[in-house]
Amino acid sequence: MPEYKRPKSPTEYAENFAPIHPLMNDTQAHYESSRCLFCYDAPCINACPTGIDIPLFIRQINSGNVTGAARTIYEANYFGHACGNVCPTEVLCEGACVYNHQDVKPIEIGRLQSYATDQVIRTDKQLFQPARPNGYKVAVIGAGPAGISCACELRMYGYEVDILEAKELPSGLTVYGVAPYKITNEEALEEMAWLEKQFGFCVYYKRPIKSRADLDQLEEQYDAIFLGIGLGNTRPMGLPGEELEGVWGATEFIEQLRLEQENAMAGQRVVVVGGGNTAMDAASESARMGAEVVGIAYRRSQAEMGAYPFEYELAKGAGVSAWFNAQPVAIHGESQVIGIRLVQTETVDGKVQQLPDSEFDLPCDMVILATGQEKQTSFLSQIHDLSLDKKGRIQVKADHQTDNPMYFAAGDAVNGGAEVVNAVAEGKKAARGIHDYLFLTKNN
Amino acid sequence: MANLFTNLAGITSPNPFWLASAPPTNSGYQIMKAFDAGWGGAVWKTLGVPVVNVSSRYGALNYRDTRMMGLNNIELITDRPLKDNLKEIEEVKKYFPKHAVIASLMVETREQWHQIVKDAENAGADGLELNFGCPHGMCERGMGSAVGQEPHVLKTIVGWVKEVATTPVIVKLTPNITDITVPAVAASQGGGDAISLINTIQSLTGVDIDNFVPYPVVDGKSTHGGYCGPAVKPIALNMVKECARHPEVKIPISGIGGIENWRDAVEHILLGASSVQVCTAVMHYGFGIIREMVAGLEQYMDEKGFQTLDEMVGRAVPNVQNWENLNLKYKVVADINADKCIGCQLCYTACDDGAHQAIGLVEGSRVPEIIEENCVGCNLCSLVCPVEDCITMVRRDDGSEDLTWAERTAAGDIPNTFNDQRGGGVGHYVPEPKEGLKKN
Numbered sequence: 001m002p003e004y005k006r007p008k009s010p011t012e013y014a015e016n017f018a019p020i021h022p023l024m025n026d027t028q029a030h031y032e033s034s035r036c037l038f039c040y041d042a043p044c045i046n047a048c049p050t051g052i053d054i055p056l057f058i059r060q061i062n063s064g065n066v067t068g069a070a071r072t073i074y075e076a077n078y079f080g081h082a083c084g085n086v087c088p089t090e091v092l093c094e095g096a097c098v099y100n101h102q103d104v105k106p107i108e109i110g111r112l113q114s115y116a117t118d119q120v121i122r123t124d125k126q127l128f129q130p131a132r133p134n135g136y137k138v139a140v141i142g143a144g145p146a147g148i149s150c151a152c153e154l155r156m157y158g159y160e161v162d163i164l165e166a167k168e169l170p171s172g173l174t175v176y177g178v179a180p181y182k183i184t185n186e187e188a189l190e191e192m193a194w195l196e197k198q199f200g201f202c203v204y205y206k207r208p209i210k211s212r213a214d215l216d217q218l219e220e221q222y223d224a225i226f227l228g229i230g231l232g233n234t235r236p237m238g239l240p241g242e243e244l245e246g247v248w249g250a251t252e253f254i255e256q257l258r259l260e261q262e263n264a265m266a267g268q269r270v271v272v273v274g275g276g277n278t279a280m281d282a283a284s285e286s287a288r289m290g291a292e293v294v295g296i297a298y299r300r301s302q303a304e305m306g307a308y309p310f311e312y313e314l315a316k317g318a319g320v321s322a323w324f325n326a327q328p329v330a331i332h333g334e335s336q337v338i339g340i341r342l343v344q345t346e347t348v349d350g351k352v353q354q355l356p357d358s359e360f361d362l363p364c365d366m367v368i369l370a371t372g373q374e375k376q377t378s379f380l381s382q383i384h385d386l387s388l389d390k391k392g393r394i395q396v397k398a399d400h401q402t403d404n405p406m407y408f409a410a411g412d413a414v415n416g417g418a419e420v421v422n423a424v425a426e427g428k429k430a431a432r433g434i435h436d437y438l439f440l441t442k443n444n
Numbered sequence: 445m446a447n448l449f450t451n452l453a454g455i456t457s458p459n460p461f462w463l464a465s466a467p468p469t470n471s472g473y474q475i476m477k478a479f480d481a482g483w484g485g486a487v488w489k490t491l492g493v494p495v496v497n498v499s500s501r502y503g504a505l506n507y508r509d510t511r512m513m514g515l516n517n518i519e520l521i522t523d524r525p526l527k528d529n530l531k532e533i534e535e536v537k538k539y540f541p542k543h544a545v546i547a548s549l550m551v552e553t554r555e556q557w558h559q560i561v562k563d564a565e566n567a568g569a570d571g572l573e574l575n576f577g578c579p580h581g582m583c584e585r586g587m588g589s590a591v592g593q594e595p596h597v598l599k600t601i602v603g604w605v606k607e608v609a610t611t612p613v614i615v616k617l618t619p620n621i622t623d624i625t626v627p628a629v630a631a632s633q634g635g636g637d638a639i640s641l642i643n644t645i646q647s648l649t650g651v652d653i654d655n656f657v658p659y660p661v662v663d664g665k666s667t668h669g670g671y672c673g674p675a676v677k678p679i680a681l682n683m684v685k686e687c688a689r690h691p692e693v694k695i696p697i698s699g700i701g702g703i704e705n706w707r708d709a710v711e712h713i714l715l716g717a718s719s720v721q722v723c724t725a726v727m728h729y730g731f732g733i734i735r736e737m738v739a740g741l742e743q744y745m746d747e748k749g750f751q752t753l754d755e756m757v758g759r760a761v762p763n764v765q766n767w768e769n770l771n772l773k774y775k776v777v778a779d780i781n782a783d784k785c786i787g788c789q790l791c792y793t794a795c796d797d798g799a800h801q802a803i804g805l806v807e808g809s810r811v812p813e814i815i816e817e818n819c820v821g822c823n824l825c826s827l828v829c830p831v832e833d834c835i836t837m838v839r840r841d842d843g844s845e846d847l848t849w850a851e852r853t854a855a856g857d858i859p860n861t862f863n864d865q866r867g868g869g870v871g872h873y874v875p876e877p878k879e880g881l882k883k884n
Contacts (some may be wrong), residue, residue, distance in 0.1 A: 062508060
């Protein structure tokens with residue numbers, strides 16, 4: 001029998017997707033914060049893309065100044081709570097903790113961070129006061145980590161900020177794309193509501209910006225425009241049978257899971273194609289939805305997987321198995337998926353080569369393609385002078401200004417798809433870029 | 445095999461671990477339980493005219509994740525009738541004839557002293573401990589530390605007790621005094637058979653910063669308490685040593701203060717204690733800690749080849765000298781074991797901000813380096829280093845020279861003017877003041 005049963009109620013769903021880094025209680029936070037060494041030039045700070053002064057906030061927790069700890073966190077990272085939950089801390093701050101060098105368990109920085117931020121969110125503590133209006137207006141396209149981070153920072157400079165979001169909820173992939181056992185919808189949305197109250201930006205939901213006419217309007221009404229549009233849908237692989245019912249893009253699968261929860265579509269026998277963190281998430285989530293069999297099919301070797309080792313371990317722990325050097329060639333079925341055909345491969349000079357006569361079929365009722373997302377190039381092509389690189393990523397200068405001086409950009413649309421914490425760091429940097437542009441360049 | 449048999453001025457016990465006069469010795473039940481667990485002796489909660497206590501009574505100093513590294517209390521002496529205590533002393537002695545039961549006493553008049561001494565001895569107490577140490581509450585009434593702080597009064601009362609006592613008399617001293625040897629000498633001269641120290645230190649463990657009241661809080665008010673626990677051990681060790689090496693303190697010592705394991709006990713013994721008394725550790729962990737204490741002491745004695753405690757008592761005392769007799773030619777410097785270093789750089793920042801700028805950072809590495817010419821051998825880096833045996837102090841002089849401040853003084857070779865070129869820091873590297881800017 002599989003480890004997880006199909007959840008039939010919100011309670012069962014919550015059990016199957018129990019947080020892997022649950023919120024600390026006061027006692028846990030006290031003991032854990034006591035262990036921090038308060039390193040000089042602390043490696044954990046240097047490992048954080050947003051440069052949070054981690055030893056300081058941990059010391060603040062330990063001395064009973066949890067509000068101060070939250071302030072330290074939020075001054076560096078407006079997604080302090082989300083990042084405490086969803087950051088791959090194993091390869092960032094906690095991976096850099098000096099305790100690792102003596103095989104002592106590193107400080108649980110992520111959980112301590114969430115502990116501190118949770119307290120100010122829950123008590124609705126006012127930590128920030130936006131600056132007096134400076135007369136400029138900025139439009140932010142996309143209420144994801146980059147956009148909201150940019151908006152918060154702009155508000156601290158006195159900008160009026162309107163965020164235009166195509167979907168119904170803020171926080172981007174934090175709600176729509178992250179595995180539910182990393183952060184719950186409630187947690188993510190509570191932080192967004194708290195930020196909106198702190199900083200006073202306006203978010204307009206279900207307001208997709210699509211056409212040239214939309215852009216004309218924005219360009220006319222605002223002094224600068226920030227693009228925090230992320231990536232598009234899962235990129236089609238062009239496989240025969242890809243259109244069958246039961247074939248999902250990983251992004252779309254995870255999104256409906258986040259929104260529909262126990263009512264979400266899920267397979268009984270699932271094959272996830274891909275070797276990145278999204279593939280691990282989709283596989284682990286399928287298992288937690290009660291699938292009998294979940295297999296990851298990756299066209300290269302295990303060593304070449306893009307996923308972090310701990311993400312693969314997490315998937316394996318949920319009962320997921322994997323086929324390496326296995327590439328899909330076709331998906332079987334009439335209207336509904338009944339199987340997938342894979343071919344064995346080997347890597348020669350870095351290139352994947354299929355082995356002759358090595359095809360094999362796996363029966364399945366769901367195929368999830370976690371092979372990458374499209375860039376939103378057709379939309380972006382409508383913006384004058386905007387340059388994209390070969391991979392379709394928006395090209396920006398160090399201050400995140402695009403080749404169209406009115407447009408700034410950050411997040412996945414610029415970096416091609418990274419962590420929430422990267423988008424937050426970039427969004428904030430872009431806000432400074434906008435500020436410099438409007439106050440220094442444009443005024444002179 | 446080590447023999448832990450203990451004899452303090454004629455009071456004997458199977459091991460040197462005694463419970464100090466305090467809440468753990470409030471009743472016969474507790475002392476029976478303690479002896480059953482392995483404790484060698486107990487000093488009964490101070491007997492006298494029963495008191496009335498307040499609620500609450502304790503405050504603690506926690507250090508990060510360590511609870512109760514210091515404890516203070518405002519509890520007074522026994523609040524139980526004397527006859528109940530005497531009856532229980534008798535019963536305990538019946539069950540444990542070889543264990544030491546010492547009656548701690550605190551009364552006011554000569555007549556009361558005579559009476560209570562006789563009562564305690566009639567109940568079977570093996571010895572008496574005069575509580576001249578309690579630094580809170582009782583001292584306001586002219587007892588406890590009020591006596592311990594007045595050597596003449598102390599000597600007089602010891603004399604009163606000795607007029608009638610037939611068992612050994614221990615005089616318990618208060619540390620709330622400038623020179624502990626003054627009351628120790630008075631106790632010795634007054635005819636006391638032993639001294640015990642230290643009693644608790646006057647203290648406030650903290651303040652409720654929301655309500656502006658120190659701890660412990662009694663209905664919105666507080667009062668200073670007596671401080672004890674691991675935090676006071678260094679003070680206790682120093683005072684035990686001071687008494688142990690004083691030529692006019694001619695009586696044995698029972699060491700008290702911050703003892704919670706065998707090592708603490710060994711330290712007290714090496715500095716002159718013939719028995720040790722424990723309270724806070726029991727209040728924290730219960731009587732069961734005795735297993736670790738006895739086992740550790742036996743193991744230590746076996747490894748060191750000590751057959752009896754007498755061979756150990758005071759062994760470290762000759763190595764305590766006045767500062768002026770320390771060898772100025774002895775030179776150690778810090779050495780970092782790069783293989784063990786985890787790169788926290790606490791040694792760097794401790795030395796740069798808190799010492800002598802003798803540790804530098806190395807481009808491209810987290811492992812700091814010792815700048816040996818600047819290192820004064822202060823130990824600070826080795827103390828802050830979180831890794832076992834990573835920073836060690838390495839001897840640099842060849843041991844051939846020995847020159848003390850006293851000898852230099854005798855030879856007239858000491859700095860004696862403000863800008864004397866013989867000052868120790870002359871020529872030692874000190875960065876320019878402005879280099880301190882923008883370093884953080």
